[in-house]
Amino acid sequence: QVQLVQSGAEVKKPGASVKVSCKASGYTFTGYYMHWVRQAPGQGLEWMGWINPNSGGTNYAQKFQGRVTMTRDTSISTAYMELSRLRSDDTAVYYCARELDYYDSSGYQKAFDIWGQGTMVTVSS
Amino acid sequence: QTVVTQEPSFSVSPGGTVTLTCGLSSGSVSTSYYPSWYQQTPGQAPRTLIYSTNTRSSGVPDRFSGSILGNKAALTITGAQADDESDYYCVLYMGSGFWVFGGGTKLTVL
Numbered sequence: 001q002v003q004l005v006q007s008g009a010e011v012k013k014p015g016a017s018v019k020v021s022c023k024a025s026g027y028t029f030t031g032y033y034m035h036w037v038r039q040a041p042g043q044g045l046e047w048m049g050w051i052n053p054n055s056g057g058t059n060y061a062q063k064f065q066g067r068v069t070m071t072r073d074t075s076i077s078t079a080y081m082e083l084s085r086l087r088s089d090d091t092a093v094y095y096c097a098r099e100l101d102y103y104d105s106s107g108y109q110k111a112f113d114i115w116g117q118g119t120m121v122t123v124s125s
Numbered sequence: 126q127t128v129v130t131q132e133p134s135f136s137v138s139p140g141g142t143v144t145l146t147c148g149l150s151s152g153s154v155s156t157s158y159y160p161s162w163y164q165q166t167p168g169q170a171p172r173t174l175i176y177s178t179n180t181r182s183s184g185v186p187d188r189f190s191g192s193i194l195g196n197k198a199a200l201t202i203t204g205a206q207a208d209d210e211s212d213y214y215c216v217l218y219m220g221s222g223f224w225v226f227g228g229g230t231k232l233t234v235l
Contacts, residue, residue, distance in 0.1 A: 037171075044212075044227070044228045045165075045171065045214050045216075045229070046226060047216065047225060050222065059222040095170055108159070109159075110161075110176065110177055111176030111177060111182075111216075115170040115172075118170050
C-alpha cells in the first residue's frame with residue numbers, strides 16, 4: 001500500500017543540524033511532490049516547503065529560508081529534510097506529506113493526501 | 126504576512142451538526158485556494174478529510190462535507206459522533222508553490 005515511513009526520533013543540541021528521512025513505497029516516488037510540515041508541542045501545523053522528487057527543485061517557506069534544505073535520493077525513493085542552526089523552538093514533530101495533484105471532470109485537485117508517521121526532534125542543551 | 130484563521134474551539138452535541146470555517150486575515154477564500162481539511166487526534170499524524178474545497182478523501186464518511194460559505198471555506202460535520210472529537214486544520218494554497226495552515230480548531234463532542 002501507499003505509505004511514507006520516517007526516520008526515528010532525534011535529540012540535538014542548539015546550533016546543530018538534523019536530517020530527517022521519509023521513505024516512500026507503493027507508488028512512483030518521482031510522480032508526486034513531497035512536502036514537510038512541522039508541529040511544535042501543543043501547537044498547530046506549520047508548512048515548511050516542498051521538493052519535486054523528479055527534478056530536485058525546491059520551494060521553502062520564507063521563515064525557513066537559509067536554514068532548511070530538502071533533498072531526495074530517487075534510487076531508494078527517499079526524501080530528506082535537513083534543518084540547520086537548531087534552536088529550542090525547533091523542537092517539534094516533523095511530518096512528510098505527499099501532494100496530490102491531478103485534473104479530473106470536477107477540475108483541478110490539490111491537497112496533501114498521504115502523511116508520514118512523524119519524527120520527533122528535540123533541541124535541548 | 127497572510128494569516129489563515131480558524132475558530133480556536135467549538136463544541137457540538139452527539140448527533141448534531143457543526144460547521145468549522147477557514148478564512149483569511151485579508152480577503153476572501155475561494156476555490157482557487159484549493160482549501161483542504163485535516164483531522165488530527167493526539168499523538169497521531171493528520172488524516173486527510175476534504176480537499177479542493179469539497180472532494181472527500183478515500184474512506185471518509187459522507188457526514189463530512191466541504192464548501193465555500195460567504196468568504197470562507199467550511200467543513201461541516203453532520204451527525205457528530207464521539208470519535209469526531211479531534212483537532213481540525215485547514216490549509217490554503219496561496220499560489221506560486223506556497224501553502225499556509227490555519228491555527229486549527231479543537232472540536233469537543235459533548
